[in-house]
Amino acid sequence: xxxxxxxxxxxxxxxxxxxxxxxxxxxxxxxxxxxxxxVGWGETKANLSISGTxxxxxxxxxxxxxxxxxxxxxxxxxxxxxxxxxxxxGVDDNADxxxxxxxxxxxxxxxxxxSGVMKKGDAPKPVEVALKGVTDLYLLVDPTSDGNHxxxxxWVNAQFxxxxxxxxxxxxxxxxxxxxxxxxxxxxxxxxxxxxxxxxAKPFLFTIxxxxxxPMTFAAANLPAGLSLNEATGVISGVCSREGxxxxxxxxxxxxxxxxxxxxxxxxxxxxxxxxxxxxxWYIYATGxxxxxxxxxxxxxxxxxxxxxxxxxxxxxxxxxxxxxSNDLVIGGAVRNPDGTIxxxxxxxxxxxxxxxIHRLGLKAGLYSSPGRSTCGGYAxxxxxxxxxxxxxxxxxxxxxxxxxxxxxxxxPVHDLENMQKPYLLISKLIKExxxxxxxxxxxxxxxxxxxxxKEVGGNSWRTTGDLGASTQELSASMFSIxxxxxxxxxxxxxxxxxxxxxxxxxxxxxxxxxxxxxxPLSPSEHYTCMTLWSMMSAPLIFSGEITTLDxxxxxxxxxxxxxxxxxxxLGKAGYCIQxxxxxxxxxxxxxxxxxxxxxxxxxxxxxxxxxDWKALGYDGKFFARDLWRQTDLGDIRKVASFDIPRHGCVMxxxxxx
Ligand code: GLA
Numbered sequence: 001x002x003x004x005x006x007x008x009x010x011x012x013x014x015x016x017x018x019x020x021x022x023x024x025x026x027x028x029x030x031x032x033x034x035x036x037x038x039v040g041w042g043e044t045k046a047n048l049s050i051s052g053t054x055x056x057x058x059x060x061x062x063x064x065x066x067x068x069x070x071x072x073x074x075x076x077x078x079x080x081x082x083x084x085x086x087x088x089x090g091v092d093d094n095a096d097x098x099x100x101x102x103x104x105x106x107x108x109x110x111x112x113x114x115s116g117v118m119k120k121g122d123a124p125k126p127v128e129v130a131l132k133g134v135t136d137l138y139l140l141v142d143p144t145s146d147g148n149h150x151x152x153x154x155w156v157n158a159q160f161x162x163x164x165x166x167x168x169x170x171x172x173x174x175x176x177x178x179x180x181x182x183x184x185x186x187x188x189x190x191x192x193x194x195x196x197x198x199x200x201a202k203p204f205l206f207t208i209x210x211x212x213x214x215p216m217t218f219a220a221a222n223l224p225a226g227l228s229l230n231e232a233t234g235v236i237s238g239v240c241s242r243e244g245x246x247x248x249x250x251x252x253x254x255x256x257x258x259x260x261x262x263x264x265x266x267x268x269x270x271x272x273x274x275x276x277x278x279x280x281x282w283y284i285y286a287t288g289x290x291x292x293x294x295x296x297x298x299x300x301x302x303x304x305x306x307x308x309x310x311x312x313x314x315x316x317x318x319x320x321x322x323x324x325x326s327n328d329l330v331i332g333g334a335v336r337n338p339d340g341t342i343x344x345x346x347x348x349x350x351x352x353x354x355x356x357x358i359h360r361l362g363l364k365a366g367l368y369s370s371p372g373r374s375t376c377g378g379y380a381x382x383x384x385x386x387x388x389x390x391x392x393x394x395x396x397x398x399x400x401x402x403x404x405x406x407x408x409x410x411x412x413p414v415h416d417l418e419n420m421q422k423p424y425l426l427i428s429k430l431i432k433e434x435x436x437x438x439x440x441x442x443x444x445x446x447x448x449x450x451x452x453x454x455k456e457v458g459g460n461s462w463r464t465t466g467d468l469g470a471s472t473q474e475l476s477a478s479m480f481s482i483x484x485x486x487x488x489x490x491x492x493x494x495x496x497x498x499x500x501x502x503x504x505x506x507x508x509x510x511x512x513x514x515x516x517x518x519x520x521p522l523s524p525s526e527h528y529t530c531m532t533l534w535s536m537m538s539a540p541l542i543f544s545g546e547i548t549t550l551d552x553x554x555x556x557x558x559x560x561x562x563x564x565x566x567x568x569x570x571l572g573k574a575g576y577c578i579q580x581x582x583x584x585x586x587x588x589x590x591x592x593x594x595x596x597x598x599x600x601x602x603x604x605x606x607x608x609x610x611x612x613d614w615k616a617l618g619y620d621g622k623f624f625a626r627d628l629w630r631q632t633d634l635g636d637i638r639k640v641a642s643f644d645i646p647r648h649g650c651v652m653x654x655x656x657x658x
Contacts, residue, residue: 023083027165029074029158034066036170037074038605040148040477044068049092050152057090057124057154065156067092070101070143071477072153073605075136075169078162083131087158089115090124095152103153104140104582105129106604111582112137117144124156131162136169138605142583145484147465148477171605173647177524177553180629181560184211184308188252190261191561192310193274195570197266197496201241202437204267205399207362208234209310210252210259211561219251224265235362236265243268264570270496271437272460274568276400276540278313278364279306283469283509283544284517287319287331287377290347295357300547302361309559310568313400313439313542314358315366320348321379335380340388342380355397366400366439367393371423372407382427383411390430390438398438403427405444420448421457428458441500441540451489455497461540464489468502469544472511475521476648479505480603483533484585490574493538499574500540504530507545507554520545520554525649527557528629529601532652535567536575536589536599562628563652566597575599578617584610586617591654597628598653602645610651612641622658627651 030046042050049055049067056062065087068074089103099120105113105127112129129137141153160166192209204227208218218234226240234252246265251258266273279301281289298314301307319331322345326332331345344351355365369389370381382389382403393401403424412419424442431438442454442462454462465482469475482501486493493499506527511518522530534541543558550558566589575589575597583603588596598617602608614623614637625634629652634640643651 023081023161023163025162025165027160027162028064029087029155029160030064030066032076032166032168034168036168037068037072038171039068040071040143040151040474041069049094049154051094053094055154055156056093057088057156058121059093062088062154062156065154065158067152067154068141070141070148070151070153071480072139072141073171074139075171075605076139077167077169078131078134078137078160079164080133080135081131081163083160083162085127085129085131085137085158085160087127088124088156089118089127090122090154090156091118091120092152092154093120095120096150098146099150099152100144100146101151101153102142102144103127103155104138104142106138106140106582106606107134108136109133114582131160137166140583140605142603143477143481145481145488147481147485173523175524175646179553179556180528181556182631184561186213187257188212188216188254188259189561190250190252190259191308192277192564193568193570194262195264195266195273197270197273198240199271199437200243200268201239202435204236204238204240205359205362205364206236206265207307207312208236208250208252208263209308210234211305211308212252212259213254213256216252216254220263221249222246223248224267227265233362240267245269272439272498273495274570274572275498275538276313276439276441276461276542277564277568278311278315278366278542279547280315280317280366280503280542280544282317283503283505284546285319286510286512287379289316289319291349291354294354297547298358298361298363300550301363304547304550304555306547306559307362309561309564311543313364313366315368315400315402315542317368317402318375318377318379318404320344320367321369321375323379324374336385340385342382342385342389342392351396359397364399365397366402367398368402368404370404370406370408371427372405372409372411374407376404376406381407383408386426387430390427390434393438394434394436397436399436400439400441401427401431402441402443405447415447417448417453420444420450421453424457424459431458451492451499460496461498461500463500463502465501469505469509471513472509472518472521473513475505476523476526479522479526479530483530486537486539486574487577490537490576493574495572498538498540501534503542503544504534504558505544506557507547507551508549509545517546523648524553525646529648529650531557531563532599532650533601535563536587536597538567538569538572538574541567560629560631562626562631562654566591566628566652566654584608586612588617595654595656598655600643600645600651602647602649605647607644607646607649610643610645612643614638614641619655624656624658626654626656628654
């Protein structure tokens with residue numbers, strides 16, 4: 001018995017000693033499978049920067065660690081017992097001055113480290129994470145909202161002191177495509193823009209967008225002289241000569257009921273009073289676009305009901321002109337007629353017939369050119385033929401021009417502000433003098449901070465950055481960096497002059513690297529985030545995937561009337577971030593009715609439960625929330641303060657004062 005007690009004490013002490021012992025296994029992060037880590041550019045290698053040079057931060061070389069590039073994500077699985085993770089985090093010296101990143105360490109217990117914004121030359125920041133209870137650890141390098149250009153970021157001297165070896169996890173981020181929005185109600189609802197503009201004495205066309213069972217009857221009271229309504233289709237057309245702001249009460253009815261709303265028609269008060277909404281051919285057909293494709297796409301916009309949500313523009317991008325220097329039987333030949341007028345290639349046999357087709361559907365037609373001698377795709381541009389080209393567009397019946405800088409840089413020796421503005425001043429003057437309204441979408445990738453002067457030179461919108469989807473492989477990262485960057489320039493966007501962060505790349509889009517159409521690589525949650533973000537900042541909603549094969553999920557993303565209402569809100573004020581905590585951003589947008597839209601974005605690489613402190617956000621008192629994606633009332637906001645948001649997903653609410 002005595003012996004047994006001794007044995008028991010011995011075993012107890014031994015057990016206690018093991019339990020209290022310190023982890024002694026030291027594992028360098030480079031011993032893990034680095035290929036499991038996701039990286040925004042290049043390939044991660046042990047003990048080297050992302051560009052293959054020795055690791056170096058703020059002038060100090062480091063032998064151990066790894067270089068990554070924003071957005072860099074490393075997921076490491078641990079045993080949840082005691083231990084520590086230690087490292088130094090900083091921007092590698094081989095980055096250029098554009099580099100700016102934030103390093104984060106997240107665990108299953110919350111945020112463990114946030115470096116704040118770091119730039120090249122900043123001393124590295126020490127990271128120390130206690131691993132008790134930690135089963136999942138994420139090292140994240142976020143590009144910040146200036147994009148990920150040159151974001152070379154290093155985790156050096158990164159090691160685990162643990163009981164058992166950590167494992168690098170290659171996350172499979174695939175998600176089921178989930179549909180949140182119910183089908184539109186059978187009762188009538190008026191959707192889309194509630195304000196529209198045209199010039200006096202120029203043709204006017206506006207389709208009242210409405211969902212609900214057909215047949216439907218449209219009525220519009222107090223239409224200004226010269227305009228008339230087709231009561232069966234809801235198309236308002238004609239020519240109004242008198243300037244003014246006309247308030248037009250609308251009634252839309254079907255066998256189940258009526259919907260009343262108001263349309264403001266401004267004659268002489270601007271052309272693009274809400275962000276453009278429609279479709280463009282570029283990201284699915286590139287330069288392979290044809291007249292047949294355009295007509296089929298317009299027909300699909302109508303047949304699939306996008307027109308009932310307010311989609312209006314059907315725009316050809318590059319590829320309708322003759323290819324400069326080509327002898328191809330279809331796209332080659334003389335780029336202009338002997339009188340200097342522009343020729344279309346054989347894929348576009350009859351532009352006027354095409355715009356007539358589009359207009360008959362109550363839609364508007366757009367096209368593309370460059371102020372240079374050739375477009376970005378090498379097709380004929382408008383250089384020194386600007387007046388003739390505008391005349392052709394008018395004769396053909398176009399309503400929208402995307403004017404893309406492309407080769408124009410070769411015509412002006414210096415790219416100063418004057419030369420950047422010159423081609424746009426010229427084309428907008430010609431448009432104003434023309435007998436037809438043509439929206440001018442400037443495409444010059446944000447040069448010279450175009451948002452500061454785009455409106456002055458006659459633009460109705462301007463692309464703010466390079467192409468969103470130039471690389472299909474990096475679409476998710478560019479959607480986040482271009483999308484969230486817009487907030488910094490939001491004050492320059494508004495009625496008749498919109499910041500344009502490029503198109504909605506949903507559904508089938510063209511993969512340039514593999515030369516074929518693929519399903520958008522954005523995850524389902526990223527689709528919701530993109531549509532929400534674009535709507536929160538009043539960006540043009542130009543879908544550029546394949547509209548003729550629209551699947552239910554893609555249609556659901558594009559056709560939520562309440563989300564589109566936020567984008568098309570007539571106040572036209574871009575939303576902004578009111579809280580940014582460790583990659584959970586809360587955005588607010590003021591609306592014309594005095595209420596607000598709120599979006600909560602989860603930019604983290606994993607799903608998160610987000611607690612919203614409404615009071616801290618300025619919502620003190622009785623407010624009522626509606627979930628716009630699900631189209632359900634959530635009730636008093638005090639009862640809805642917690643949201644479970646998937647990786648890269650969001651919640652979008654309308655918050656109404658009661
Ligand atoms: C540029 C533009 C794109 C597209 C192509 C056409 O890259 O930014 O949106 O218009 O040219 O060549």
